[in-house]
Amino acid sequence: MENITNPVQPPVMGPYPQFALLDTFVPGFSVASSLLQTHLGIDLSLYLPILILISGSTWAWSYLYSYISALVGEHLMSSVRIRTDDEIFNMVMAWVTQQSFARRSRNIMANTNVNSRSHAMWRFFESDDQNEEEEEDEEEDFWTRKKKTKRDVQYTPSYGSHFFWFHARPLFFNRIDNRDNSSSLTASEKEEIEISCFGRNPAILKALLAEAREMYHEKDECKTLIYRGSTGNANTNSEPEWKRCMARSTRPFSTVILEEKTKNDLIADIADYLNPATRKWYANRGIPYRRGYLLHGPPGTGKSSLSLALAGYFKMRIYILSLSSPMSSEETVSSLFASLPRKCVVLLEDIDSAGLTHTRDGKSSETTESNNEENKTNGTATNTTSGKLSLSGLLNILDGVASQEGRVLIMTTNHIEKLDKALIRPGRVDMTVLFGRADNKMASAIFRSIYAPHEGEDIPVYDDRVADPTDEKAADREEALERINELSHEFAAKIPEHEFSPAEIQGLLLRHKRHPLAALNATEDWIVQTRKEKEAQAAEEKKKEDEEKKKKEEEEEKKKEEEEKWKKEEEEMKKKEEEEKEKEEKKKKKKEKKKKEDEEEVSEDEDEDEEDEDEEKKKKRKKADAKKRKEKKAELEVGDKDKKTQKESSDSGYITP
Numbered sequence: 001m002e003n004i005t006n007p008v009q010p011p012v013m014g015p016y017p018q019f020a021l022l023d024t025f026v027p028g029f030s031v032a033s034s035l036l037q038t039h040l041g042i043d044l045s046l047y048l049p050i051l052i053l054i055s056g057s058t059w060a061w062s063y064l065y066s067y068i069s070a071l072v073g074e075h076l077m078s079s080v081r082i083r084t085d086d087e088i089f090n091m092v093m094a095w096v097t098q099q100s101f102a103r104r105s106r107n108i109m110a111n112t113n114v115n116s117r118s119h120a121m122w123r124f125f126e127s128d129d130q131n132e133e134e135e136e137d138e139e140e141d142f143w144t145r146k147k148k149t150k151r152d153v154q155y156t157p158s159y160g161s162h163f164f165w166f167h168a169r170p171l172f173f174n175r176i177d178n179r180d181n182s183s184s185l186t187a188s189e190k191e192e193i194e195i196s197c198f199g200r201n202p203a204i205l206k207a208l209l210a211e212a213r214e215m216y217h218e219k220d221e222c223k224t225l226i227y228r229g230s231t232g233n234a235n236t237n238s239e240p241e242w243k244r245c246m247a248r249s250t251r252p253f254s255t256v257i258l259e260e261k262t263k264n265d266l267i268a269d270i271a272d273y274l275n276p277a278t279r280k281w282y283a284n285r286g287i288p289y290r291r292g293y294l295l296h297g298p299p300g301t302g303k304s305s306l307s308l309a310l311a312g313y314f315k316m317r318i319y320i321l322s323l324s325s326p327m328s329s330e331e332t333v334s335s336l337f338a339s340l341p342r343k344c345v346v347l348l349e350d351i352d353s354a355g356l357t358h359t360r361d362g363k364s365s366e367t368t369e370s371n372n373e374e375n376k377t378n379g380t381a382t383n384t385t386s387g388k389l390s391l392s393g394l395l396n397i398l399d400g401v402a403s404q405e406g407r408v409l410i411m412t413t414n415h416i417e418k419l420d421k422a423l424i425r426p427g428r429v430d431m432t433v434l435f436g437r438a439d440n441k442m443a444s445a446i447f448r449s450i451y452a453p454h455e456g457e458d459i460p461v462y463d464d465r466v467a468d469p470t471d472e473k474a475a476d477r478e479e480a481l482e483r484i485n486e487l488s489h490e491f492a493a494k495i496p497e498h499e500f501s502p503a504e505i506q507g508l509l510l511r512h513k514r515h516p517l518a519a520l521n522a523t524e525d526w527i528v529q530t531r532k533e534k535e536a537q538a539a540e541e542k543k544k545e546d547e548e549k550k551k552k553e554e555e556e557e558k559k560k561e562e563e564e565k566w567k568k569e570e571e572e573m574k575k576k577e578e579e580e581k582e583k584e585e586k587k588k589k590k591k592e593k594k595k596k597e598d599e600e601e602v603s604e605d606e607d608e609d610e611e612d613e614d615e616e617k618k619k620k621r622k623k624a625d626a627k628k629r630k631e632k633k634a635e636l637e638v639g640d641k642d643k644k645t646q647k648e649s650s651d652s653g654y655i656t657p
């Protein structure tokens with residue numbers, strides 16, 4: 001017999017049970033270990049405890065690190081947080097861009113797009129060195145006819161924590177992105193920066209902020225800072241705020257051509273108002289410390305230029321607000337006014353086109369009427385609560401309790417006659433300055449301001465020869481100034497008085513920047529041309545006006561016709577209704593009459609019936625009476641008979657009962 005023994009089966013190789021567990025934590029672990037086993041003969045299971053130890057200690061370290069760093073941050077570090085809606089954000093970011101750690105950082109944000117959120121910050125740099133560089137480049141391009149565009153990329157550290165040294169102290173710059181956290185955050189809360197240092201004393205952080213601030217202001221030394229009011233956007237959760245839109249080189253006051261006396265009066269008035277003693281004077285007398293100016297006149301006569309020059313002269317920031325924006329409501333404007341700094345210039349441009357919803361005395365202005373019309377068609381009532389800024393709302397903002405004291409308010413308008421008296425009464429407007437079209441004096445002053453050579457500039461070509469700075473005669477600045485002066489008088493004599501605005505005259509001269517003679521020679525043609533253009537423009541405007549008027553009239557006529565039609569239809573309807581009513585009433589009356597008649601007839605019948613009935617009853621009664629009488633008679637006759645028989649029986653001796 002064959003001895004059959006079961007051959008010993010080799011054990012089936014499979015993953016260790018702990019591998020299955022590890023696979024859940026480290027996917028692919030069992031595959032890797034079997035590969036190592038088969039190809040390199042390394043048994044991973046031997047190293048398993050070491051691996052577990054390493055991963056455990058890594059996890060423990062990360063946990064401990066975050067715990068300890070939170071503890072250290074809370075108790076052993078100081079920090080400062082900055083939100084984007086504060087100007088200090090721009091200051092710090094501007095400072096950061098100048099630091100080497102920002103450029104060396106591995107995670108950086110590059111920005112050349114002026115439309116980015118930090119628009120104001122980039123403009124800060126552009127307005128200074130970079131702009132000057134660009135200007136030089138542009139000049140080079142003009143002569144070499146080469147196209148060259150250059151805009152430096154600015155770098156700031158990206159989101160996350162960045163380490164840097166400041167005054168030999170280690171600091172952390174943390175840029176925090178809150179955008180994913182909550183949609184309810186305001187725009188200014190969506191990004192923040194935090195700077196922290198070791199130690200419980202935040203003095204180093206304050207020093208950093210002071211340095212950033214100083215650097216920021218140093219850059220703006222000879223600039224006029226212009227802020228524009230933004231009304232905010234409910235969709236993006238942004239609030240109304242003043243946005244820095246640019247820093248312009250301060251315009252010398254002398255470059256604004258205006259009557260010398262008016263200029264001096266204006267400067268003296270503002271200087272007196274800004275004097276610290278004046279503030280006290282106002283306070284002692286309980287008068288609100290405010291001053292308002294109204295600059296009025298045709299377009300292009302220098303109202304905005306004067307406002308900017310004034311802000312630059314008194315080294316104040318200028319806050320420009322346009323009330324004609326559809327978004328400017330009482331709420332937004334008042335919140336903007338409430339956030340104004342103590343000493344500044346507020347410029348309300350073209351106040352007449354603000355479309356204030358009604359005048360103080362209840363009369364509706366032209367714009368109001370159109371607004372009303374619009375509102376009527378939209379089905380909304382015109383009042384302060386409709387959101388649009390009203391005159392009384394604006395007056396409240398200008399001199400209400402919440403209004404900031406110490407500011408210089410400048411309002412400009414092209415149509416003073418359109419303004420409500422309440423808006424320009426003394427106390428709101430303390431000085432009114434009229435800007436007119438250019439007279440001879442003004443025209444020659446504009447000519448001189450354009451062509452008078454400044455220090456370091458080439459002498460303009462005032463003869464028929466080419467400018468040559470090395471030429472002794474041309475280089476003689478004094479002589480050049482004298483010549484320009486002569487030419488300016490010639491020029492002024494050619495310009496008709498009070499016909500053209502300074503802006504128009506400046507436009508002509510700018511066409512011949514370096515050639516005063518060419519400008520002088522082109523003046524007559526320019527006058528003819530400009531008059532033609534103006535006439536054409538006026539004709540077009542008139543045409544438009546007429547068309548609008550016609551359209552309005554047609555609309556009104558249409559309206560009238562429709563109204564009449566409506567009235568007629570209504571009258572007809574009424575007539576018809578009345579007729580129908582009458583008919584119905586007649587019908588009703590007829591019915592009632594018939595009913596009455598019917599009723600009367602019925603009652604008559606009833607009477608007759610009653611009579612018949614009575615007669616029958618009578619007959620019956622008579623019959624019954626007759627019957628009764630007959631019966632009685634019969635009874636009586638019977639009685640007599642009985643008596644007779646009784647008598648006969650008694651007489652016979654029988655007793656009857």
Ligand SMILES: Nc1ncnc2c1ncn2[C@@H]1O[C@H](COP(=O)(O)OP(=O)(O)OP(=O)(O)O)[C@@H](O)[C@H]1O
Nearest residue numbers: 255256257258298299300301302303304305502503
């Ligand atoms: N009186 C002036 N002196 C110097 N420059 C002037 C004067 N008037 C106008 N200009 C020049 O004309 C241009 C337009 O001037 P500006 O904007 O100040 O006029 P405006 O009266 O404010 O006009 P608008 O009513 O349309 O706002 C500017 O470039 C300015 O330099």
